[in-house]
Amino acid sequence: MDSRLKTSSWIIHLFAIAHTISVILFDHIGYDDQIILSLLTISMIVWVTHLYRMPLEVSAAMAALCCFAGFYLGTIGGSWLNSTGVPMLVNYANAITTFVVTEIMGWTTVVVAKKR
Numbered sequence: 001m002d003s004r005l006k007t008s009s010w011i012i013h014l015f016a017i018a019h020t021i022s023v024i025l026f027d028h029i030g031y032d033d034q035i036i037l038s039l040l041t042i043s044m045i046v047w048v049t050h051l052y053r054m055p056l057e058v059s060a061a062m063a064a065l066c067c068f069a070g071f072y073l074g075t076i077g078g079s080w081l082n083s084t085g086v087p088m089l090v091n092y093a094n095a096i097t098t099f100v101v102t103e104i105m106g107w108t109t110v111v112v113a114k115k116r
Contacts (some may be wrong), residue, residue, distance in 0.1 A: 004051050005110070011051075012106030016045040019102045020095050027094060037098070038067050041044070045109050052113035062112065066105045073101045 019040050026033035042063040049059040077097035080090045089096065 007051055008048050008106070008110045010084055011044060011047055012110070015040055015106065016099050016102040020099045023094050023098045034071070037070070040072055041067050041102070041105065044106055048106060048109045049113055051111075052116065054116060058116075062109055066098060066109070070101050070105055073104070074098060077101060 003097065019037060022036045023033050026036065045063040046059050047064050049062060054062075074094075074097050075102065078093045081093035081096060084090070
């Protein structure tokens with residue numbers, strides 16, 4: 001495993017955890033988490049694309065795309081988990097969905113950056 005991939009892996013996992021903690025904390029205090037999640041997503045994408053020396057405008061475009069995709073996938077995933085009726089999934093639907101979607105966005109960014 002090359003060093004960029006290893007570093008990307010750590011970055012993605014840590015940001016997925018940060019996203020999840022943010023969702024849980026903001027839900028607990030009753031505030032909207034969209035701004036913090038967008039900032040975390042943008043930071044993750046810029047950091048990963050920087051590792052692969054992608055131009056800033058490509059990083060910005062990917063970050064914007066991932067923010068929209070994250071919101072869309074998160075909404076659909078959360079709705080789907082809530083519809084299962086399983087209490088554990090319903091209680092943590094936002095946290096689970098946020099973690100999974102962040103991982104997907106991070107690894108998609110790595111794939112795009114490696115193929116550049």
